[in-house]
Amino acid sequence: xxxxxxxxxxxxxxxxxxxxxxxxxxxxxxxxxxxxxxxxxxxxxxxxxxxxxxxxxxxxxxxxxxxxxxxxxxxxxxxxxxxxxxxxxxxxxxxxxxxxxxxxxxxxxxxxxxxxxxxxxxxxxxxxxxxxxxxxxxxxxxxxxxxxxxxxxxxxxxxxxxxxxxxxxxxxxxxxxxxxxxxxxxxxxxxxxxxxxxxxxxxxxxxxxxxxxxxxxxxxxxxxxxxxxxxxxxxxxxxxxxxxxxxxxxxxxxxxxxxxxxxxxxxxxxxxxxxxxxxxxxxxxxxxxxxxxxxxxxxxxxxxxxxxxxxxxxxxxxxxxxxxxxxxxxxxxxxxxxxxxxxxxxxxxxxxxxxxxxxxxxxxxxxxxxxxxxxxxxxxxxxxxxxxxxxxxxxx
Amino acid sequence: xxxxxxxxxxxxxxxxxxxxxxxxxxxxxxxxxxxxxxxxxxxxxxxxxxxxxxxxxxxxxxxxxxxxxxxxxxxxxxxxxxxxxxxxxxxxxxxxxxxxxxxxxxxxxxxxxxxxxxxxxxxxxxxxxxxxxxxxxxxxxxxxxxxxxxxxxxxxxxxxxxxxxxxxxxxxxxxxxxxxxxxxxxxxxxxxxxxxxxxxxxxxxxxxxxxxxxxxxxxxxxxxxxxxxxxxxxxxxxxxxxxxxxxxxxxxxxxxxxxxxxxxxxxxxxxxxxxxxxxxxxxxxxxxxxxxxxxxxxxxxxxxxxxxxxxxxxxxxxxxxxxxxxxxxxxxxxxxxxxxxxxxxxxxxxxxxxxxxxxxxxxxxxxxxxxxxxxxxxxxxxxxxxxxxxxxxxxx
Numbered sequence: 001x002x003x004x005x006x007x008x009x010x011x012x013x014x015x016x017x018x019x020x021x022x023x024x025x026x027x028x029x030x031x032x033x034x035x036x037x038x039x040x041x042x043x044x045x046x047x048x049x050x051x052x053x054x055x056x057x058x059x060x061x062x063x064x065x066x067x068x069x070x071x072x073x074x075x076x077x078x079x080x081x082x083x084x085x086x087x088x089x090x091x092x093x094x095x096x097x098x099x100x101x102x103x104x105x106x107x108x109x110x111x112x113x114x115x116x117x118x119x120x121x122x123x124x125x126x127x128x129x130x131x132x133x134x135x136x137x138x139x140x141x142x143x144x145x146x147x148x149x150x151x152x153x154x155x156x157x158x159x160x161x162x163x164x165x166x167x168x169x170x171x172x173x174x175x176x177x178x179x180x181x182x183x184x185x186x187x188x189x190x191x192x193x194x195x196x197x198x199x200x201x202x203x204x205x206x207x208x209x210x211x212x213x214x215x216x217x218x219x220x221x222x223x224x225x226x227x228x229x230x231x232x233x234x235x236x237x238x239x240x241x242x243x244x245x246x247x248x249x250x251x252x253x254x255x256x257x258x259x260x261x262x263x264x265x266x267x268x269x270x271x272x273x274x275x276x277x278x279x280x281x282x283x284x285x286x287x288x289x290x291x292x293x294x295x296x297x298x299x300x301x302x303x304x305x306x307x308x309x310x311x312x313x314x315x316x317x318x319x320x321x322x323x324x325x326x327x328x329x330x331x332x333x334x335x336x337x338x339x340x341x342x343x344x345x346x347x348x349x350x351x352x353x354x355x356x357x358x359x360x361x362x363x364x365x366x367x368x369x370x371x372x373x374x375x376x377x378x379x380x381x382x383x384x385x386x387x388x389x390x391x392x393x394x395x396x
Numbered sequence: 397x398x399x400x401x402x403x404x405x406x407x408x409x410x411x412x413x414x415x416x417x418x419x420x421x422x423x424x425x426x427x428x429x430x431x432x433x434x435x436x437x438x439x440x441x442x443x444x445x446x447x448x449x450x451x452x453x454x455x456x457x458x459x460x461x462x463x464x465x466x467x468x469x470x471x472x473x474x475x476x477x478x479x480x481x482x483x484x485x486x487x488x489x490x491x492x493x494x495x496x497x498x499x500x501x502x503x504x505x506x507x508x509x510x511x512x513x514x515x516x517x518x519x520x521x522x523x524x525x526x527x528x529x530x531x532x533x534x535x536x537x538x539x540x541x542x543x544x545x546x547x548x549x550x551x552x553x554x555x556x557x558x559x560x561x562x563x564x565x566x567x568x569x570x571x572x573x574x575x576x577x578x579x580x581x582x583x584x585x586x587x588x589x590x591x592x593x594x595x596x597x598x599x600x601x602x603x604x605x606x607x608x609x610x611x612x613x614x615x616x617x618x619x620x621x622x623x624x625x626x627x628x629x630x631x632x633x634x635x636x637x638x639x640x641x642x643x644x645x646x647x648x649x650x651x652x653x654x655x656x657x658x659x660x661x662x663x664x665x666x667x668x669x670x671x672x673x674x675x676x677x678x679x680x681x682x683x684x685x686x687x688x689x690x691x692x693x694x695x696x697x698x699x700x701x702x703x704x705x706x707x708x709x710x711x712x713x714x715x716x717x718x719x720x721x722x723x724x725x726x727x728x729x730x731x732x733x734x735x736x737x738x739x740x741x742x743x744x745x746x747x748x749x750x751x752x753x754x755x756x757x758x759x760x761x762x763x764x765x766x767x768x769x770x771x772x773x774x775x776x777x778x779x780x781x782x783x784x785x786x787x788x789x790x791x792x
Contacts, residue, residue, distance in 0.1 A: 001563040001594045002515035003655045007662050010669075042466040052459035055677070056452050062640065063448035069640040070438040105501055105642075105672070112670030113509075116536065119398035136669045140512065167397040198397045244458065244465040244676045246501075259399045266403050273406075273532045274508030276501070280640045281451070282675055 006142040013132050015362030016040065019346070026350050036385040038312075038373045039358040041176065041331070043241045045301045050294030051240060051285040058281035069280040074272045076103025076249070080283045083290040084249055094221045100253050100264060102271060103278055103286075107206050107235040107248040112137040113274070114202065114231060114250070117266040118168060125166035127158050129177050129363030129370075131204070134170040143168075149366050156180035156324050156333065160193040169194060171220075172204035174211060177363045177372040178333040179325015183215040187223050194229035200258065201230040206248075209239040209302050210309075211328045227253040231263070238330065240289040240298045247278055247286040305330050308375035308382040315386040319393055332373040333360065337393055342371055353388040402538040409528050411758030412436065415742075422746050432781040434708075434769045435754040437572065437727070439637045441697045446690030447636060447681040454677035465676040470668045472499025472645070476679045479686040480645055490617045496649050496660060498667060499682075501674055503602050503631040503644040508533040509670070510598065510627060510646070513662040514564060521562035523554050525573050525759030525766075527600070530566045539564075545762050552576035552720050552729065556589040565590060567616075568600035570607060573759045573768040574729040575721015579611040583619050590625035596654065597626040602644075605635040605698050606705075607724045623649040627659070634726065636685040636694045643674055643682045701726050704771035704778040711782040715789055728769040729756065733789055738767055749784040 019039055027033060061067025075081070081101040088094040104110045111133055120142055126134045128147040138145050146166065148158035156178040171190060174181040182190070194201050201220065208218040220226045232251040236242035252264040278286075288294040313326030316334050323334035336345035342359035349355050349371075360370030375382065415435055423429060457463025471477070477497040484490040500506045507529055516538055522530045524543040534541050542562065544554035552574040567586060570577040578586070590597050597616065604614040616622045628647040632638035648660040674682075684690040709722030712730050719730040732741035738755035745751050745767075754770075756763030771778065 001518055001596060001654055003657055003659070003662060004513050004515050005655070007513065007657075007665060010665065044461075044464070044466070046459050046461055046464045049459065052455055055455045055458075059448055059451045059455065059677075062443050062451075063445065064442050065440075068440070068442045068637075070440070070637075071639045105674075108672045109670060117400050117403065119400055122397055133669055140666070140669070200397060241464075241466075243467045243672075246672060246675045258397050259401070261399055261403075263399070266399060269403060269406065270536070273529055273536070274505060276504045276639075276642060278501075279642045279675060279678055281455075282678075 006140050010136050010139045023356060033354045035354050035356060036381045037356045038377060038385060039356045041374050042243050042376060043238060044376050045241055045304060047241045048294055048297035050288040050297055054288035055281045055285040058284035072277040072280055074275055074277050075268060076277065077283050080287045083287040087290045088219065092219050092222055094219055096251060097254060100251055102250045102267060103283060104248050104250060105246040105278055106237060107204065107233040108133055110248060110250045111204060111233050115141055116270050117263060122167035123165060124168045126170045128365060129360060129367035131172060131176050150178060151366055157182055157186055159186060159189055167199050169199055169201045171201055174207040174329035177331055179329035179331035181216045181328040184217055184223065187217060187220065191223045191225045191229060195225050203230050203232045205232050206235045206238055207329055208234065210306060210330055213328050216328050227255040236286050236289060241301060245282055245285065247282050305375045308377060308379060311382050311386055312373050312375060315390060330375045333370055334373065336369055336371060342368055345371055352392050355385045355388060402536050406532050406535045419752060429750045431750050431752060432777045433752045434773060434781060435752045437770050438639050438772060439634060440772050441637055441700060443637045444690055444693035446684040446693055450684035451677045451681040454680035458677065468673040468676055470671055470673050471664060472673065473679050476683045479683040483686045484615065488615050488618055490615055492647060493650060496647055498646045498663060499674055499679060500644050500646060501642040502633060503600065503629040504529055506644060506646045507600060507629050511537055512666050513659060518563035519561060520564045522566045524761060525756060525763035527568060527572050546574060547762055548718065553578055553582055555582060555585055563595050565595055565597045567597055570603040570725035573727055575725035575727035577612045577724040580613055580619065583613060583616065587619045587621045587625060591621050599626050599628045601628050602631045602634055603725055604630065606702060606726055609724050612724050623651040632682050632685060637697060641678055641681065643678050701771045704773060704775060707778050707782055708769050708771060711786060726771045729766055730769065732765055732767060738764055741767055748788050751781045751784060
C-alpha cells in the first residue's frame with residue numbers, strides 16, 4: 001500500500017490563513033477597529049426571491065409521495081439543461097445541445113475532476129497569477145505545469161508564443177484574481193493555437209455575468225473553432241449568489257474529439273461513475289434564476305456589485321494607481337503604491353485604513369507588488385473603504 | 397494531448413439499460429400489464445417532516461442578508477459533523493473526532509474520489525458480485541482489480557485467504573447487491589488482515605440503518621483495530637431518503653497512517669482542492685434527520701422498508717428458494733428456481749408475474765443464477781408482487 005506521493009509536491013497555500021492570522025493579531029492591538037473586508041471572493045447578497053421560492057416549492061414536493069424525487073440523472077435534469085441551453089441562445093446566440101451540458105455541484109469540482117479524463121503525461125499551462133486550484137489539481141496527478149506570466153506588459157492577458165507546447169491550457173476570463181478579460185481577437189488566437197496543436201482549453205467562465213464590454217465574449221463558444229478545442233466551466237455561484245447552494249455546469253461540445261474519442265462521452269462516463277447529480281430542489285432554484293423573473297432579480301445583484309467595482313476603480317483612477325479589472329469583473333487588481341510589496345501594502349492598509357485586501361503574491365510570483373480588491377460587500381462599506389484609502393494615500 | 401486510455405478498459409454496464417429495454421419490449425406486447433418494479437435500489441418514501449422543515453427554514457435564511465450563507469467549510473458545517481459524531485456515540489458507543497468526519501454530496505462520490513489519495517500501483521480487491529462503482533473507478537485509474545467470490549459456500553461473505561495480497565479492500569456490509577452482512581467475528585478477521593498487511597479497507601456502510609442483528613456491526617469502528625486501517629462511507633440516501641437531496645459522509649480516522657502520512661490530512665487536501673462543500677440547506681436537513689424527532693421519523697421509514705423485506709423473505713422461505721439478505725438489508729438476493737439463469741428468470745418473472753427484478757449476473761460472474769429484489773416499494777405492491785410469485789411458482 002502506498003499513498004499518492006504527488007500530494008507531497010503540492011505547495012501549501014497559506015494565503016487566506018495568513019490573512020486571517022494577521023487580522024487577528026491586529027485586532028488584539030486595536031480591538032475597536034472597524035474592519036472592512038474586501039479580500040475574499042465570496043458573494044454577500046442573499047439569493048433572489050425566485051430562487052428561494054423555487055427551492056421551497058421543490059422541497060415541499062420532496063415531502064410528498066407524489067412529488068418525491070429520488071436519484072436524478074447524473075448529467076442534471078432536462079429542465080435545467082434546457083434552461084441553460086436557452087440562456088446561451090438568448091444571451092449569446094449560441095446553440096448548445098442538451099447532451100453537451102453537464103450540471104454539477106460547482107465549477108471548482110468540475111475543474112478538478114475533469115482531469116480524470118486526460119492522460120497523466122499532458123503538459124499543462126496556467127497563468128501566473130493563478131487560481132490555485134488549476135495548479136494543485138495537476139500537481140496531485142503528477143503533471144508538469146508551465147506558467148504564463150500575466151503582467152502589465154501584456155495587459156495581464158498572456159498569449160500563445162512561438163515554441164509553446166501545452167496540451168491543456170487553463171484560461172479564466174474575466175480573470176480571478178486580476179479581473180482582466182480576453183477580447184474576441186485575443187481569445188481567437190488561443191482557440192487557433194489549441195486547434196493547431198491538438199490542445200484542449202479549459203475555459204473558466206465563472207465570472208461571465210460581470211462582462212460589460214461588447215468586445216469581451218461571455219462564452220468561448222462565441223469564438224470560431226472553440227467547439228473543437230474548448231471545455232467551458234460555469235457557475236451559479238457568482239451569477240446568482242449560489243456559493244452556499246452549490247450548482248454549476250460544464251459544457252463539453254460534441255465536436256471536441258481527442259485520440260478519436262468524444263470527450264463528452266468520457267466526461268459522461270466519469271460523472272455517471274463518480275457523481276450522482278445535484279439535489280433536485282437546488283436544480284429547481286438554479287433553473288428559476290435563468291427564467292425571466294429570476295434573471296431580472298439576479299441582474300440587479302450583479303449590477304449592485306458592479307457599482308461597487310466602479311467605486312473602487314474610480315478611486316484608483318483618481319489616486320493614479322495602475323489597475324486592471326473592475327469593468328468586466330468583480331475584482332480589481334491594483335499595483336501597490338510606492339513600489340511596495342504585496343504583504344507590506346496589505347499590512348499598511350490594514351493598520352492605517354482598517355481595510356482588508358488580498359496580497360497578490362499569494363496567487364503567484366507575478367502577483368508580487370499587487371493586491372486584489374473584491375466588490376462583494378455592501379455599497380456603504382465599499383464607499384467608506386475607498387474614502388479611508390483616499391484620505392490616507394491621496395494628495396493632501 | 398492524450399486522453400486517459402484506461403477509460404477504454406471500463407466494461408460497459410448495460411444492466412439497467414437492458415432491464416429497461418426488455419420491459420419496454422414486453423409492454424409493447426402487453427400494454428395493459430400492471431408492472432411492479434422491484435429492481436432499482438432507489439427509495440420511494442418522501443423525506444421526513446423534520447428534514448423538509450429544516451430545509452425550508454434554511455432556504456428562507458438564504459434569502460435574507462442576515463441569514464445568508466456563502467461558501468461553507470469544505471469538510472461540512474460543524475453543526476452537521478457534531479450531529480454525526482453524536483449519532484455514532486448514541487447508536488454505537490463510538491467516539492469520533494470532528495476532524496475525522498467529512499460531509500459530502502454522497503457516498504458514491506467519495507468512494508470514487510477517495511482513490512485520488514492512493515498510488516496507482518496498489519492492488520485492489522472487490523467482491524463478486526459487486527457494486528460496479530468499486531471496479532470502474534479503479535479501472536479508470538489503471539489499477540489491478542482482483543475479485544473475491546461471494547457464493548452460497550461462504551454465505552456471500554468472502555474472507556481473507558492465505559496468499560491474498562490486496563492493498564485496498566472494498567467491503568460493503570450490509571451488502572449491495574446480496575444483502576449479506578458481516579458479523580463481528582468475520583469483520584475482525586478483515587481488520588486484522590488489513591493491519592497485518594498495511595492494507596486499507598474501504599467500508600461502505602450505506603445500508604447500516606437496516607441492521608437488525610445485534611451481531612452485525614453498523615460501523616466498522618466497532619471492531620478493534622479498525623481505526624488504523626479503515627475508511628467508512630455513509631450516506632443519508634438510504635437512511636433518510638436523500639437520494640434526490642445528495643448528502644453523505646466519510647470517516648477517515650486520525651490513526652489511519654500510511655507511508656508516514658495521516659490519510660485524514662490527504663483527504664482534507666483533496667476535498668479542499670476539488671470540492672466546495674454541500675449546500676447549507678441540505679446540511680441543515682441532514683442534521684435534522686439525526687436529531688430526536690427527525691430520527692424517529694426516518695426510523696419509521698426504515699421500518700416500513702424492512703417490513704417489505706420481510707414479506708419478500710418470507711415468500712422465498714415458503715417457496716424454499718435459497719436467499720440471503722432481507723434481515724439487515726433492503727435487498728434480497730435469491731437463487732433462481734429450476735437452476736435458471738438470471739436473465740431467463742428475469743424474463744419469466746416479467747412475463748408471468750409482471751414483476752421486475754434485477755438479474756444477478758449484471759453484478760458479476762458469481763451473480764449468475766441469482767436475482768436481486770429490493771424492498772423500496774409500497775407495502776401493497778410488495779404484497780401483491782409476492783402473491784403473484786407464489787401463485788405462479790408455488791405448489792399447486
